[in-house]
Amino acid sequence: MVSARSSASASVGAPACASAFSSTCPSFSRRLAARTVAAAALVLVSGMPATLMPAWAEDGAAANAPAGGAAGMGKTPAAVSVLSIVEHPSLDALRDGLHDELKAAGYEDGKTLKWAYQSAQGNPGTAAQIARKFVGDRPDVIVPIATPAAQAVVAATRDIPVVYNAITDPVGARLVKSMAPSGTNVTGVSDRLVAEQQVAFIRRVVPAAKRVGVIYSPGEANSVTAKRQMQEVLERQGMSLVEAAAPRSVDVGQAAQRLVGKVDVIYTSNDNNVISAYEAVIKVANSAKIPLICADRSSVQRGATGAMAIDYYTMGRQTGRMVLRVLRGEKPGDMASETSDRLDITLNLAAAKKQGATISPELKAEAKEVFGE
Numbered sequence: 001m002v003s004a005r006s007s008a009s010a011s012v013g014a015p016a017c018a019s020a021f022s023s024t025c026p027s028f029s030r031r032l033a034a035r036t037v038a039a040a041a042l043v044l045v046s047g048m049p050a051t052l053m054p055a056w057a058e059d060g061a062a063a064n065a066p067a068g069g070a071a072g073m074g075k076t077p078a079a080v081s082v083l084s085i086v087e088h089p090s091l092d093a094l095r096d097g098l099h100d101e102l103k104a105a106g107y108e109d110g111k112t113l114k115w116a117y118q119s120a121q122g123n124p125g126t127a128a129q130i131a132r133k134f135v136g137d138r139p140d141v142i143v144p145i146a147t148p149a150a151q152a153v154v155a156a157t158r159d160i161p162v163v164y165n166a167i168t169d170p171v172g173a174r175l176v177k178s179m180a181p182s183g184t185n186v187t188g189v190s191d192r193l194v195a196e197q198q199v200a201f202i203r204r205v206v207p208a209a210k211r212v213g214v215i216y217s218p219g220e221a222n223s224v225t226a227k228r229q230m231q232e233v234l235e236r237q238g239m240s241l242v243e244a245a246a247p248r249s250v251d252v253g254q255a256a257q258r259l260v261g262k263v264d265v266i267y268t269s270n271d272n273n274v275i276s277a278y279e280a281v282i283k284v285a286n287s288a289k290i291p292l293i294c295a296d297r298s299s300v301q302r303g304a305t306g307a308m309a310i311d312y313y314t315m316g317r318q319t320g321r322m323v324l325r326v327l328r329g330e331k332p333g334d335m336a337s338e339t340s341d342r343l344d345i346t347l348n349l350a351a352a353k354k355q356g357a358t359i360s361p362e363l364k365a366e367a368k369e370v371f372g373e
Contacts, residue, residue, distance in 0.1 A: 078107055078327050079114040079139035083130050083153060085146040086122040088276045089298035090312045094145060094165055097316020098323065105324050114139070120149060122249060122276060127152040135160060141326050143319065146272050147173050147222045154186055161332045164188030165319045166312070168222035168270060170337055179337045187332040189319050190339045191270055191310050193295055195229040197343065198267070199237060201308040204363055205352075206265045206291050213242045213263030213290075215255045215281060217273040226269035226295075249273055253280030260288045268294045268304075278302055282351070289356035300346040301371055305357045310340045344368040 080102065084091050095117065107113035116139070120127035131152040134142050141161045144150040150164040154175055164175055167190050176182040179190070202209060212234055216223040231241040242263050244255035252274050259266055266285055268274050274281065275296065282303035285292035294304040297311055318340060326332055345363070350372025352359050364370060 077110075077112050077114040078141075079116070079137070080107075080141050080143065080323060080327075081116040081134040081137060081139040082118075082143045082145065083127065083134060083149045084117070084119045084144075085124075085127055085149040086272050086276050087119045088272065088278075089302070090270070090275060090296045091145050091166060091272065093298065093311075093313040094316040094319070097313040097318075098143060098165070098320045099316075101317045101320025102323065105320075107327075120152075122273065124148045124152065128156070131156040141323050143323060147220060150175055150188070157185065159185055161326045162186045162188070163319060163322050163326065163332065165315065166191045166270065166272075168192050169225040172225055173221045176337055179339075181334050181336050183333040185332050187322065187335040187337055189315055189322065190337060191312075191315060192339055193226070193270070193310070193343075195226070195233040197308060198230065198293075198295065199233045199239070201306070201345070202265055202267060202293050205293060205306055205357055205359070209239070209264040211240050211242055211263045211265075213244060213259035213266040215244045215246055215252060215259070215266065215268055215271070215274050217271050218245045218247055220271060220273060223269060223271040223273070226271070230267070230269070246274060246277075249277040252277040253284065256281045256284035260284065260290070263290065265291045265293060268292070268299065270295050275299060278304075286351075286354040289354070291352070291355045291357035297344070297346045297369065300348045300351070300369075303351045304348060305352040305355050306345065306347040306359070306363075306367075308343050308345050311342065311344055314342065315340045346371075348372045 082095060082098065084095060099115065102113060109115055116134070118130045120130055127149045134153070135157045139160065141163055142153050143163050143165060144153040146166045150167055151173060153162055162185055164170065164186065165188055167173060167175065167188060169192065170176050170188065170190050171178060176186055202212060214227050214230060216227045218224065227243060234241050242259060244258045246252045246255035256266065266281065268281065278299050279302065281292060292304040294300060294307045294309070296307060296309045300307045318338065322335065322338070325335060345367040346369045347359055347364060347367045348371040349359060
């Protein structure tokens with residue numbers, strides 16, 4: 001069994017002063033005093049009204065650190081703020097990959113990197129509050145993870161660079177108009193999966209499957225898009241989709257239970273609401289002996305039969321490379337949105353046995369990771 005990667009701290013490190021822009025930090029006080037004297041001299045010499053004093057003479061971090069400017073100055077730590085809609089293994093791996101990519105490029109916590117991470121705990125309202133706080137902090141880049149978080153951040157700022165991640169349909173979510181360079185402050189990485197590939201994998205695991213149960217969140221754009229695409233492909237191949245809506249995480253177990261006796265296999269997409277309560281789905285699949293196929297590696301490790309999925313840690317590293325481009329001066333609007341073309345097969349043989357699935361030797365040989373041997 002492949003060991004899980006270590007997680008980055010939710011709030012990694014801190015400079016010697018609680019904040020480089022804190023009024024209690026001695027270095028800040030010296031800088032502010034020098035700037036205030038210089039500004040006062042400018043007013044006396046030029047007659048410039050105090051209301052038109054340069055922004056650098058004002059008190060506060062927002063005036064002293066314009067968005068995108070800190071990294072280029074070479075003296076102030078680059079500020080990267082990360083907002084995740086919820087915490088679960090896939091999104092945590094993504095966050096860790098992002099952090100590791102920055103670290104590999106020489107951005108060290110508390111020295112050359114000011115890292116802030118917060119989770120909205122699955123609440124879009126909380127995501128909006130955190131987004132507004134991050135905008136007020138004026139970081140160099142904000143990285144929202146998952147659609148509700150990205151929508152909250154994009155609604156809150158039009159000038160701070162935004163590099164989104166784990167968005168199945170960034171166009172449908174109205175983050176960008178297309179996957180081409182947006183011309184705005186937004187770019188990022190999509191975790192879009194091709195429905196044809198997912199159906200082909202389902203048929204390899206359960207060749208006789210005709211009815212595919214899909215648990216989804218009706219309020220999450222990613223999930224609705226994935227369900228619609230899956231239904232279109234299944235119908236073209238003479239199969240059917242049986243849907244079970246789960247508006248909240250607490251509804252996921254009941255949604256799975258409603259599929260019992262109606263489907264040959266259960267499929268879950270990259271739906272954060274569902275994944276955050278995945279043990280409830282696994283319990284139903286094991287009890288009813290229904291093979292459970294998913295779209296992320298971590299859920300296989302937790303107890304799904306298998307997945308043809310994106311490695312979210314690798315996608316986090318990919319996102320990190322985009323963030324580095326922004327920190328080095330490139331404009332998000334000049335950067336095309338990206339996708340991850342690398343898909344790996346992950347299997348859980350112990351889960352397959354519990355759920356009544358038989359894994360062929362050929363499929364096992366193709367798998368990058370096999371758990372439960």
